[in-house]
Amino acid sequence: MAGATTAGRAHAPSVSSRFMRLSATPGQIALALGITVFLVLFLIVPVGTVIYVAFTEKGTGEFTLVNFLDFARTDLFIRSFWNSVYVSAMSVVVASIFALPLAYITTRFEFRGAMLIQTLGFLPLIMPPFVGAVAMLLLFGRNGTVNLLLDEWFGVKIPFMEGLNGVIFVQAVHYFPFILINLSTALRNIDRSMEEAAQNLGSSGFRLFHRIVFPLAMPGYIAGASLVFVKVFDDLATPLLLNVKDMLAPQAYLRVTSIGIADPMGYVISVVLICMSILAMWISARAMRGKDYATVQRGGGGLAKRTMRPWESALAYATVLLILLLVLAPHIGLLLLSFATIWSFSPLPDAFTLAHYGRVFGESFVYIKNTLLYASIAGLIDVVLGIAIAYLVLRTKLIGREWLDWAATAALAIPGVVLGIGYLRTFYGVQLPDGTPLATLWITIVLALAIRRLPYALRACYAALQQISVSLEEAAENLGATKMRTVRRVVLPLMAGGILAGFVTSFATAAVELSATLMLVQSNADAPLAYGLYVFMQSAAGRGPGAALGVIAVLLVALCTFASHMIIEKSQKAKGASR
């Protein structure tokens, strides 16, 4: 922490005067109002129409808080609550173990294939629903490849996927890219002179990392880690896949989707999830308060990249390969599955075929088109909102500005099915002039995706802005630039890396979203890839084609990710050259 506070002290004199000068302008107030209206319309109202049930008595519909008392008195819910806390915290730890070496090695050293590794390290986030789970079980399950081989060779089996520890393992593999991508961006943004100063003073090696480099990259790490915590806390798909039901999110889901029982407890749990998510974000913001992570000098391509000695290089490659092999195993499994004829209780498929790709080739085109369209619009909306909210929270003194952040973050805690029902309830009654309900238009799906993935882009933009020193903006304004021009010419270019990271995360995860989509898709012509996947994965014969569709989805998103990494790299180089 010493590095961060030292960096902070350098700016200390400007702190008090800065806040006086950066109070809200009418433009900022209008922006805040606009965002508020958007969030109220597409998040708070639809969700409110569904979860108000948590505060009513069953049967009479009168207002009551007794349901929350019931929550506290039910052993199952209390057990679920602590299980969720434990799993989320441990997932952050394990995810950090995966992410730290990858991020550090690829940004800190001259390393061949760094960009490829960044892209590959991002893939686990794109786990197509259902088929990703099947692939994971076929590899790591009780009778998956690894355990069948271990059993044959040594007579032992490792319970990778059993109970809470199984959930931690799968969640860490799945969500560690949140840390990787945000931490890498932060590392790239660190002022090279800080490191040089430390080196001149005699610091090097691990000490340099944990006293100077890591503390300066803290905003990125916190952004990623808090996302992992909240996302794991609110995720229902993985625990259900592993048949772990005593966690909060699965309990909420099981109750919200039970047929014919009017049970308020599902919504009570949703409220608890939302409160916990906001609390986690508040704690992470609190942990960073009073510290200044901004550095003035920018655009040197981040940390000075060093060359490694041969043995260091070998060690680094071995570490990177090992981690990549582990976290990409599900995707390797998916690839095998998409070419497999039959894969059942055996280390590898019985035989291979191209038939599954043939089957999905014709119909997947419309799915691909829709997915690209929906996910990129949703990603754009998220980035725009993310920048705006981050700017309002960090650069203005508007009262209640943190609530914009928290409201957007709460979207993480809302089960997709609740959002889907809320959208139908709110927008199906609204009719277009020709009588078509508003909710049948595909733009509704896009809005739902945007709301669900907004927290990802927001965290990335937030971290990026935290690393920019206000003095740069002050300088621009002193030279006569307007606020608008300052944001456009100074803030946005400096945030570019974070913005792209945010876009990629939102885009990629929106491309494989299913739960809200399943509620809102109105016809095959409007359906995205995830829906096509769902349709296939309901029958034994559909497993291969489903996997093929999953591979297509992953490739598609990977290509887009790779392209945006190229752009980041290029712009960094260009900035470095112009310096």
Add this chain to the structure above:
Amino acid sequence: MLRHSVATAALIGTALFTGAAFAQSGKVTVVTSFSKDVTDPFKQAFEKAHPGVTLDVQNRNTNAGVKFLEETKANNQVDIFWASAPDAFEVLKSKSLLQKHKPKAEGIPDKIGSYPINDPENLYSGFAASGYGIMWNDRYAKANKLPEPKDWQDLAKPVYFDHVAMAAPSRSGTTHLTIETILQGEGWEQGWRTLKEVSGNFRQITERSFGVPEAVNSGQVGFGIVIDFFAFSAQASGFPVKFVYPTVTTIVPANVAVVANAPNKAGAEAFVDYLVSPAGQEVLLEPSIRRLPVNPAVYAKAPADYPNPFKDPSLGARVKFDVNVSEKRTNVVDVLYDQTVTFQLDALKAATKAIHDAEAAIAKKDNADAKALVKEARDLVAVMPVTEQQASSSEITGAFTGGKEKGARQAELEQQWAAFAKERYQQAQAKAEQALKLAR
């Protein structure tokens, strides 16, 4: 974006217009939980039989489908609801979301097995049936040297411990019917005893019906309690799985209904009529679908070994099934199972394992005290927190449906039942462990 929405609007517009002008034309919108393998052949056959009509299939899981119809009823755009679970249709019926239609079809009996094919008020109709049974992965069974099961009771044997899976009855309407059949067939107390003895051997209780065949197909679980067509279609795709109907099995219907205020009512009725017509019934015989037709005459065209519930009395006919009893306590049975088994599976399995170990020890070295203890342990596992009368009483059923009368709240009952079961499983485990010590 604009072009897209205009096209959609135009399409819907045309559908509305032509739908009104000519019967049986335009677009028929179907919300279904059936997979592509089932819907595609029907879509092709139906569109061929009715030129000019397109079947627009929207796949949703049963629950999402029910919620969708509920939320969109003010401006309904769906013509047909098509799914397995009879309970989903009951919910839709109780919310007046279905429209009466008596299919024009000859030769369809009132009952298949002991279950009525059609809703008595003709709000929904059965078009196919399926039997419940045991499916297993042959490679798994051979590798673990497990015998082939023949009956439900076989699955309670110690050898199958940790090898069996089933969908939760609260999540799968068809599993619910199987549970209810066992409860009605064996009586409330004995029925629950059997259920818990089998459940004590479970590896997992999945939250969706297809989760079970998926786990068996990939070899993660050896044995699954499933509907027959899951096994047959897996066999047709080449998976190394086998299937057996137990001596007493339930036959459950799959249903179809016209949605209230359907935009294309004529088209919707034509589709229902087609499903139960001989031509539609024959589609069921396709290997990728393989469900049991409700028209007995169609079995003449089936392959030789095709199960025929109208001829084979073990398929459903031996079971007595009272729909009224079942309907009254649906929620209570589901929640009882969830609270005493699904969410207490670890405790139940620990008790079951201890009982198996003790019995194995007694088999080697007889001991009267140990035997008595094991019997006590088994009774502790089997006992239920509510009696059969209480299960259908309005104080308890009202807690789930949200009746106006003030009884105990659902959450209170759940906590009571869960605590009741957990305490007894722990006691049972302690007694069984004591018995093991005595018999050693």
